[in-house]
Amino acid sequence: MTAPLRIVVVYPDLLGTYGDGGNGLVLARRAEWRGHAVTLLQAASDRPLPEADLYCLGGGEDGPQVRAARALIDDGMLVRRVAEGAAVLAVCAGFQIVGRTFPGAGGDPHQGVGLLHVETEKPTGPRAVGEVLVEVDADALGALPMLTGFENHGGVTSRAEGTAALGQVVVGVGNGVGDGSEGAVQGRIVGTYLHGPVLARNPALADRLLSWALDDVSLAPLDDSESESLREERLLAVGRRRRHRRS
């Protein structure tokens, strides 16, 4: 019997305001439905971060986001496990803090965990709020269907040279640096602004992360009729909005 796949939802007490803990649940169920043993842990910020194969970070408020970054840097486990090959999905505030720098509540820069070579600043314009469609960058992640999600952030995120974007926005703002990019991918780390949660809306992305964590590129297909029906609805509803905007 192989060891169980260990999935950790990082600091739901600080990075749990936006339903992104659902990403951990989606990953766990999809592995279990394929016969894998799974340990899914909600890791509170006042304890050492457990050792895991897959880490999920979610959205949070400005103050707690700063605390989460500091705790992850002090703890050291996340950086160590990434060096050893663990996969990471980091969403919104989580995406910002795994980068090099991010803005605190007052806009002042704070040090991030530095796993992704991205830097985030406060935007000069309004927050980016609304439905998003993203065409995935096949060079970064291989071919994946269009991503759907919902963004709600006040951050402009630029990538260092050599760090790929997750994809290009077809609808929405994304990283907000003017090149239409959304998110970032580096090794087995995926950063994105998409809520929904992103893996509930995009099971193919969930399976990409699982195939990394399980070292298995040929995951058996699942009955995804609920997700497919939701995806169809969102692609239609959001795609229609795009046509309106252009006409």
Added chain:
Amino acid sequence: MRAQLASTTTRIVNATSRRLGRGQGTVAGGRAGLRLDPRLLEHLSAGRQVALVTGTNGKTTTTRLLTVALGATGDPVVSNETGSNMPPGHVAALVGTRAGRAVLETDEVYLPRVLTSTAATTVVLLNLSRDQLDRTNEVRMIAGSWRAALAAAPHTHVVANADDPLVVWGAGAARDVHWVGAGLRWQHDAVGCPSCEGRISFLEDGWSCATCGFARPAPEVTLVSAADGTARAEWADGRAAPVRLSLPGRFNQANALMAAVAAEVSGVDALTALAAMEAVQEVAGRFTVRSFGEVRARLMLAKNPAGWDELLDLVAGSGAPLVVSINARIADGADPSWLWDVPYERLAGRVVVATGDRFRDLSVRLHYGGVRHSTEPDPVLAVAVAAAGSAEVVEVIGNYTAFYDLLGAPA
């Protein structure tokens, strides 16, 4: 003179809007009046005793309970009963009446502005938790804005929930605070200390921050719940009374105690106030049992994870079929990601039907939560589907517009 004209305009627009069948005609008139006289709310509040009720959950119910309690004296009491809880709704409620007492449900973001305008004598602070994150502010920002506003209102008496750290922070700079041990089931938004950068720990009998010492204040009265669903209010001064309501749920007992303390601050004995609240059967349709054809259903409203947490607890007592209806219209917030913060796993094993505009989001959530369910896009049909083969009253929980869709649907 200007206020007079603005008041008259508000009344005319409201009446016209009602005649045209455009809603309950409270917001349009209030807006028109405020355009003519931006200080209209201030003028209409002058000479009245105003109580404001705010918080994420329980505003409408607590407003209703306090209105009934203050009415126990026989004095006329005016309130914004339609749930329009921003200044246009307040103006519309006050404009046609000479009632000396007003109880105004107030949107949590608008509290500072409304407090300034009305010079309220009493403010009730219920709780703060995540709600419609795509269009409202972070809860810590709201708590901070309450704190600043109440510090600048030395004549206002505050009634505040001692069990919610964010509320305690919001009330903490006020001159006169009546702390109530009203309970807090949903603690997930209060872990980060609002006073410092530390961490709040919740224990059996309170909470505190290990870093700065910010801690639960001693309440003057506490809600003590029994396992059988009954509850008592126990005062630090030795008084005690049962909290008996027609409305269901521990959260409504908490709302009633908050209202009772607010009534006492306003000169009505708390025990008299509690007795008066017993008669309230439903509040703006919430908890109404109504018929859809042959089927009877109890309608409940939950807008956010904290509200759902309470209602899932309430319906856990029965095995009745359940309809869950989710919309994501403007009044609901455009993003239903919060469904993943609700512990729907507790519904496993019962008959569940997913409906509403966003039944597909709900269906995916239930699928991953291990809750077998069926789907039916039409909410009224969903009630019929849930009832099939059962004689029980169907439990229906919807978020804001989903609830009103069903309340207003033809019988």
